Amino acid sequence: MGEVVRMAHGAGGRLMADLIRDVFAPPLDNEILRRWADAAVFQAVGLAGLEAEGQGKGVGRLAMSTDAFVVQPLFFPGGDIGMLAVNGTVNDLAMMGAQPLGLSAAFILEEGLELSVLDRVVESMAAAARAAGVRVVAGDTKVVERGHGDGVYVTTAGVGIVGAGVEIGPNEVRPGDVVLVSGTVGDHGIAVLSEREGLAFQSELESDCAALNGLVQALLEAAPRTHCMRDPTRGGLAAALNEIAQAAGVGVEIDEAAVPIHPAVSAACEMLGLDPLSVASEGRLVGFVPEGEAEAALAALKSHDLGQGAARIGAVTDEHQGRVLARTPIGGRKIVDMPLGELLPRIC
DSSP states (O other): OOOOOOGGGGSSSHHHHHHIIIIIHHHHOOTTGGGOOSSEEEETTOGGGHHHHOSOSSSOEEEEEEEEEOOSSSEETTEEHHHHHHHHHHHHHHTTTEEEEEEEEEEEEETTOOHHHHHHHHHHHHHHHHHHTOOEEEEEEEEEOTTSSOSEEEEEEEEEEEOTTOOOSGGGOOTTOEEEEOSOSSHHHHHHHHHHHTOOOSSOOOOOOOOOHHHHHHHHHHOTTOOEEEOOOTTHHHHHHHHHHHHHTOEEEEEGGGSOOOHHHHHHHHHHTOOGGGSOOSSOOEEEEOGGGHHHHHHHHHHSGGGTTOEEEEEEESSSTTOEEEEOTTSOEEEOOOOOSOSSOSOO
């Protein structure tokens, strides 16, 4: 028997990157996928006219993203699979500087699912869409036999519009850029795990699940030359930084002590042997901005409800290209590697 798919292939770490590079990328290769961004950005005139129209900073560019959600449990502190499906896709669009225009949603339902549970999921999805200022404009439903699903799986796709002058992506990152994070990292992953495993902490911890398009708009108004953004979902901050460092061909250095982490997340990670830098967030962004706009960018993040815990955590360097290093509290440096195995399954 040959190599098979493992749960770790969906965890957002090294094995998932290998799967994309070795299995999906070669047969599907094109100039848009090759950018390794959270969403595709292309001219509204259509893919056939892509090269003729170019990838300039003019109007008429669309962003498109798709995602699937298989979280267990379906409901967790601070959110549920319906809210997660909307916010996750809105955020992928927002990371390219796009304002969402519309979403589609496909539901895979397991035979025997209580309709009252489905009602809760759909109502939550509708509320999240209203909060994000986007509509669900298309959908599909399929039902699988009992025992062949986990109640509900949701796949969403989103389309947004990229404004004039906005050019965001890993290829824009430059040495000297400042690295910002919009708040504490790892909240979502630990909140889902605590609900699933019945773990209790001294302070109540909720998922950070939220739509970031409003926060991104505030950031871009203050720092219009922002080079790149990424929401650190599967694989957490460690995976997001490594993906950008590798795609941009630069090094990233962070101050480990400067990364904001909720005390409950720190306690849970210490107890479970997890690295909080590798635990998922669902309502945070990592931003790469030029040094000259860093102070304005940080102030804009902190002035927004979703960015009050924002912090400056590091910078981009032309050394150790493709690698992420962290300065430790005792003055040393360590490698922050791409997560290898399956840390927390089924969290998004």
